[in-house]
Amino acid sequence: MANYGFIGSGLMGNPMAMNLIKAGHQLTVYNRDASKCQNLIEAGATQVSTPLEVVAAADVTFCMVADPEAAMAVCFSPHGVIQGVGPGKGYVDMSTVDPQTAEKIGISVQARGGEYLEAPVSGTVQPARDGELVIMAAGDEALLEKAQPGFDAMGKKTVFLGEIGAAASMKLTVNMMMGSMIAALSEGLTLAQASGLEGEALLDVLSAGALACPMFKGKGAAMLAENFTANFPLKHLQKDLRLAVQLGDHHRVPLANAAASNEMAKRGCQMGFADEDMCALIKTVQSPQKK
Amino acid sequence: MANYGFIGSGLMGNPMAMNLIKAGHQLTVYNRDASKCQNLIEAGATQVSTPLEVVAAADVTFCMVADPEAAMAVCFSPHGVIQGVGPGKGYVDMSTVDPQTAEKIGISVQARGGEYLEAPVSGTVQPARDGELVIMAAGDEALLEKAQPGFDAMGKKTVFLGEIGAAASMKLTVNMMMGSMIAALSEGLTLAQASGLEGEALLDVLSAGALACPMFKGKGAAMLAENFTANFPLKHLQKDLRLAVQLGDHHRVPLANAAASNEMAKRGCQMGFADEDMCALIKTVQSPQKK
Amino acid sequence: MANYGFIGSGLMGNPMAMNLIKAGHQLTVYNRDASKCQNLIEAGATQVSTPLEVVAAADVTFCMVADPEAAMAVCFSPHGVIQGVGPGKGYVDMSTVDPQTAEKIGISVQARGGEYLEAPVSGTVQPARDGELVIMAAGDEALLEKAQPGFDAMGKKTVFLGEIGAAASMKLTVNMMMGSMIAALSEGLTLAQASGLEGEALLDVLSAGALACPMFKGKGAAMLAENFTANFPLKHLQKDLRLAVQLGDHHRVPLANAAASNEMAKRGCQMGFADEDMCALIKTVQSPQKK
Amino acid sequence: MANYGFIGSGLMGNPMAMNLIKAGHQLTVYNRDASKCQNLIEAGATQVSTPLEVVAAADVTFCMVADPEAAMAVCFSPHGVIQGVGPGKGYVDMSTVDPQTAEKIGISVQARGGEYLEAPVSGTVQPARDGELVIMAAGDEALLEKAQPGFDAMGKKTVFLGEIGAAASMKLTVNMMMGSMIAALSEGLTLAQASGLEGEALLDVLSAGALACPMFKGKGAAMLAENFTANFPLKHLQKDLRLAVQLGDHHRVPLANAAASNEMAKRGCQMGFADEDMCALIKTVQSPQKK
Incomplete structure (x- = not known):
């Protein structure tokens, strides 16, 4: 079993760390608000007071x-990760960041002789709990081997993508597509209902055909139930759409569909739904009288 | 076993009719180009020379x-369906038409005492062959019972949606979402490749997460292989996007995402890809130097 | 002086007819609601009770x-124009219609031996009063000569565009551009104000540069004053945007900008501003808290 | 007459500096490529070898x-402006920059006791030659008085907008609207021609109505003549659209129209027109067969 550390014990980090413990790994944990590590300590983790x-x-x-x-x-x-890394130390950042941030951190880790992976995930709270995340890794391939037992405890699939920045680009691309699909679902459900159809009937037809995907099932039901409790907040979706459009700017890739979805998401934030779930996007398509 | 008729023996109609025969139903067939019914006759169908x-x-x-x-x-x-319908006769139009056309045909059938269902399908050639279509039916519910054994031979699921026009609206809504998703996939693959990632890696990540759907798998592979042989031609996708946007105009539902996808599809047709598969949409996003 | 007739005495038609009278022409008038012709009768027009x-x-x-x-x-x-036209009779339709409607009317007039011009105008109520409309004419060039004195009384410029349908296409193209520019002005003013600038300062800068146009001056001031009294209602702008996008569909011209503006206008109608002036479009861009 | 300095002698800077000399001001000039100042020296300027x-x-x-x-x-x-500024020295940056850059420079100038104005301009090469620029100034109002004689020589109008960053925001807003209008003109001309109309007829109708603006006249003629020699390159328009959309992101203002225009401009750059004039945008709307 490995000797792992975990920084961050929020909605995502806490269940991920728990899965490492459950898999039998030795775990040292840190969180800014120390009280959030309580369940991890009870499960056997050692808590410390700085990332270092x-x-x-x-x-x-x-x-x-x-x-x-x-x-x-x-x-x-001052007592951060960089002060502690060096030869024989590996650092795996699973947060969602832009390629530039990933590169800054990676270069600093490597400059001190440490090994680095950026490893953002696809999946939100439930998959984090179930150890069913999809992990997109990039950076030092040598570190992949040492991190893999941990990835296996937290996720169901790991894809290695190459040099630093590649995983951040992949994550943005996937979330950009997610934004376009949430927009498509918002428009589809609203058009169906305006045409006199039941929203459930649309979800039923979708689930039987080539467009069937877990997200339509989950977020479609949430939209119909008007359950906008944030799983992934609209403002985060909008941020990822913005970063993806900027990535397209950088590479001169026209992204008319994603750009339209981005403006819809901005409208949703402007209307006051920034902290609601991304499926609140449907309220930018629905008649204001509806609510 | 039922006494059925089938009009149309094209890419979709021919395998659908064949599935009716295979299921043991008695079948009378007609196609404008009679030679296309040859395999159906050999399988036991009776060929006639007019829809009437x-x-x-x-x-x-x-x-x-x-x-x-x-x-x-x-x-x-002159020797069309309307001349032949009357009490005891049922007519089921499975073609993709707009709600207005469905209504015109339905009212004419009913005016002569016949029963009518509009029953467009979700799924293209392969599901038609495999009897795996999704059938969206609307109109005379009494006819549904008589048509159901046929639907069971041709499809894996039938959804009854209510009054005439409802199935056409549902079909347009689903195809509108398909258009947005083909646009999202086109943008995603192009952005990934421009960022230095392998297109296959994106499909791999998609297949493991909440966006996983059969279409991304099939059309994604076709895009990467630059295989644009028409399964569902781009011009048909564009037509459905246009009709969906017009349906939104009718009901005052803003459809920014679908409208952007529609213009991308128009650009693709303008560029000369109208008769290629809808996945040729990616060529409106890729660098012209790429091809 | 000519012997003219005028059908329609609404917001536009009434001042246009008045300008014909003022120019000294003999005028026979008809309006569905006869009372709206009162000022014209007082000015010397003869009122009749059918278009015929x-x-x-x-x-x-x-x-x-x-x-x-x-x-x-x-x-x-039954007592319509077509019943009355024939050799020696000219009919000039200045209403805004789509090319198909223009063609239907024109062909019917010509089939009975009459001459036809479609002649939609650019300009709203004030230019109609001032005789400052821009007239886009197409159809029988021979009729142009007889209509020209009338056009000179109602407008400041007449452009002859060729065969029937050409003027309707021109009108749609111009109004499509108007829609895009109202959208651009809505976004510009909102962005300026959100950035801490005065809206008036933006109008001031615009008026001095290459983008200076009468509409920005007039509609910009109306937007800032939140004066949304309909001069040209938002629903008419949306209708023209829809028809223009459909014209683009017909000719396979991608119109991403106009399509985006069309969806903004639909959103405005959905939000309840259909009968307000087109400059109410800005309310689809502004924060809802603003109002 | 004032004692002025001028840094930059490119397409814009050179004629602007010349207008300062012609107005009788004493002028010290610097350009990275010193040879581009030759005409200024001949007209009486003093050339030096660093900004300092x-x-x-x-x-x-x-x-x-x-x-x-x-x-x-x-x-x-090392021998830059900041090394030389101090009490009694004024610095006026007329380049187009984003608000963040304007602020960095302004704060640095003020920190050393100097006065600062950001003063981007509206207008391209010809207005620069004619002294007809529109100048948007913000920053130290005390410096405005000393710079005004220079502004009067270079421009026809100066607008003072308040604190540092305000002029950059204004410039981006105006250029965003310019981008939307170039997109609208591209779509209008292409739709008109596809409908069988003469492009000149559209420009003629536009010039007589409420949308009449100098840019449509100039850029419309250039589009029809297929004269894409860069006056303001497409890549600069795209950059300004990108920055404006990001400004909208910052302030949560949805900009669907500008975002659509931005993607059109990106497509144009991707197609190889980045260094052509912004009016080359029309080639993203036209049929590829057209060229």
Whole structure:
């Protein structure tokens, strides 16, 4: 069994860390709000009070925090990750960040002799609990071997994508497509209902055909139930659409569909739904009288 | 076993009729180009020379032709369907038409005492062969019972949606979403490749997550192989997107995403890909130097 | 001076007819609601009670009604225009209609030996009052000569565009561009204000540069004053955008910008602004909290 | 007469500097490629070899370089502007930059006791030659008085907009609207021609109505003549559209129209027209067979 560390014990990080413990790995944990690690300690984890101490204690440290700013802070604060890495230490950042942030962190880790993987995931809270995440990894392939037992505990599939930045690009591409599909579902359900059809009937037809996917099932039901409790907040979807469109700008790839979805998501945030689930996007398509 | 008729023996109609024969039903067939019924005759069908004769011979007549114009011609030509329907006769139009056309045909059938179902399908050539279509039916519920054994031979699922026009609206809604998703896949694959990723890696990640659907698998592989042989031609996708956007105009539902996809599809047709498969849409996103 | 007729005495038609009278022409008038012709009668016009009587009394009859349905009714009702036209009679339809409607009317007039021009206008109520409309004419060039004195009284410029349908296409193209520009102005003013700038400062800068146009001045001021009294209702702008996008569909011209503007206009109608002026489009871009 | 400096002698900067000389001002000039200042020297300017020397010699220094990177280099290189500014020195950056860049430069100038204005312009080469630019200024209002004689020589109108960043936001807003209008003109001309109309007829109708603006006249003629020589390159338009959409992201203003135009511009760059004039955008709408 491996000697792992885990930084971040939020909605995603906590169940991921728990799956590492359940798989029998030795785990050192840190979270800014220490109280959120309580269940992990009870399950056998050792808690420390800085990211530096996690890295000092573990061979491979995983990190799952909310955004690029948090990922940078964890690394570059006075008692941060960078102070602790060096030869024989591996750092695996599973947070969703842009390619530039991934590169900054990776270069700094490598400059001190450490090994680095960016490893963002596809999947939200339930798959995190079930150990069913899809893990997109890129960076030092040598570290992949040491991290793999951990990935196997947290996810159902790991894809290795090459050099640093590749996993962030993949994650943005997937989330861009997710945004377009949430927009398509929002328009489809609203058009169906405006045409006199039952929304459930559309979901039923979709589930039987070539477009059937888990997201339509889950988010379609949530839209019809007007359950907008955030699983993945609309503002995060909009952020990913924005970053994907900018990636397209960088590579001169026209993205008319994603850009239209991005503006819909911006409209949704402007209307006050930023902190609701991404499926609140349907409210930008529905008649205001509807609500 | 039922006494059925079938009008139309094209790419879709021919295998659908064959599945009726295989299921043991008595079948009378008609196609404008009679030679295309040869395999059906060999399998036991009776061929006649006008739509009127099909309706005269059968209790329930199915029809599967290319577009609204053909569907209208089959019904309203001098020896057309309408001349033959009456009490005890059922007519099931499985072609993809707009709600207005469905209504015109339905009202004419009912005016002469016949029963009518519009029953467009989801699925293309392979599901038609495999008897795996999804059938969206609307109109006279009484006819549904008589048509159901036929539907069971041709499809894996039948959804009854209510009054005439409902199935056409459902079909347009589903195909609109298909158009948005083909656009999303086109943009996703192009962005991934421009970012230095393998297209196959994106399909791999998609297949493991919440967006996994049969279409991404099939059409994604076709896009990467640059195999644009028409299964469902781009011009038909564009036509359905146009009709869906017009349905949204009718009901005042804003459809920014579908409208953007529609313009991409128009661009593809303008570029010369109208008769290629809908997955040729990716060529409107890729660099022209790529090809 | 000519012997003219005028059908339609609405917001546009009434001042146009008045300008014909002021220019010294003999005028026979008809309006469905006869009371709206009162000021014209006082100014010297002769009022009759059917379109047929107008055509019978006049050499050239102008028509200005609200939409294609009204234009068709005026022509094809029992005592309509078509019953009265024949050799020596000219009919000039200045209503905004689609190319198909223009063609139906034109062919019917010509079939009875009459001459026909479609002549939609650019400009709304104020230019109609001032005789400053821009007239786009197409059809029988021989009729142009007889109608020109009338056009000179109602407009400041007449452009002859060729065969029937050409003027309708031109009108749709111009109004499509108008829709895109109203959308651009809506976005520009909202972005400026969100950035802390005064809306007036943007209008000021625009008025001094290459984008300066009368519409930005007029509609920009109306937007800032939140004066949405209909001069040209949003629903008419949306109708023209829809018809223009369909014209693009017909000719396979991709119109991403116009399509996006069309969906914005649909959203505006859905939000309840259909009968407000087209400049109410800005409310689809502004924060809902703003109002 | 004032003692001015000018940094940058490119397509825009050179005629602007010349207008300062013609108005009788004393002028010190610098350009990275010194040979481009030859005509200015012949007209009476003094040439120096670093930005620092310009600032040292002049009371107020104007700068007009290509992009944010160049504007930063001019200021922060070893012999750059910042080394020379201080009490009594004014610096006026007329380059088009984003609000963040304007702020960085402004704060650095002010930190050393100097005065700063950002003053981007509306107008391209011909207005620069004719002294007909529109100048959008923001920053230290005290400097405005000293710079005004220079602005009067270079432009026809100056608008003061408030604090640093305001002028950059205004410039982006105006150029965003310009992008939408170039897109609208591209679509309008292509739709008109596809409908059988003459492109010139559309320009003629536009010039007489509420949409009449100098840009439609100039760029419309260029599009019809297929004259794509860069006055304002498509890649610069795309850059400004991108920055404007990002500004909208920052302020949560949905910009569906501008976003659609941005993707059209990206497509144009991808097709190989990045260095052609922005009016080459029409080639993304036209049939590829057309060229």
